[in-house]
Amino acid sequence: MHRGHDHHHHDHGAGGHSHANGHDHAHEHERAGHNHGHGPRRSAQWQTPHLPEPPEESEHLHVEPDLDLVEKAFVESFGTASDPTSFLRLARVPFDAVTQDGVRVSLLRVETSETTDVGSVMPHLGGASFRYDPLPAAMSSRRRQLRFVYFDGRATLPLTLAEVRTLAET
Numbered sequence: 001m002h003r004g005h006d007h008h009h010h011d012h013g014a015g016g017h018s019h020a021n022g023h024d025h026a027h028e029h030e031r032a033g034h035n036h037g038h039g040p041r042r043s044a045q046w047q048t049p050h051l052p053e054p055p056e057e058s059e060h061l062h063v064e065p066d067l068d069l070v071e072k073a074f075v076e077s078f079g080t081a082s083d084p085t086s087f088l089r090l091a092r093v094p095f096d097a098v099t100q101d102g103v104r105v106s107l108l109r110v111e112t113s114e115t116t117d118v119g120s121v122m123p124h125l126g127g128a129s130f131r132y133d134p135l136p137a138a139m140s141s142r143r144r145q146l147r148f149v150y151f152d153g154r155a156t157l158p159l160t161l162a163e164v165r166t167l168a169e170t
Helices: 027-031 067-078 084-090
Strands: 096-098 104-117 119-123 130-134 141-151 156-159
Touching: 067 084, 067 104, 067 141, 084 104, 104 156
Parallel strands: none
Antiparallel strands: 096 104, 104 141, 119 130, 141 156
């Protein structure tokens, strides 16, 4: 549904009707079968809501919506959790899992870190030297990083939350 949405910018392609004809269409009523005396309509153009493009099949990880906000909430709460193991269960982080390549991995630890940028460097022409500037408070930035460290039988394997979401529990 497009309540309150301005349709005047949509291009419906050749043969489609334009919404820029000077009057508003009551889409809700039209969908219910009331055409308010406008005569027969071409149903293919206006009855189908504007759906998002289907996701492209790719080798990339499926990224869930707002994963950065989920990760931020995880970092903020995990450090103060009275029972880290239960917190991980609640977050559905697998302890023993199998990667997409079929390798069995076991969770060893959760690492969080915080980085604060307080200065910047700019190389001088020629690159032999640089200029350093401390950043004012408004320009400093903080980033938190979250890593889940698994063991794959040979070495440790640090994974992001997005990568952990692709693991299959054993």
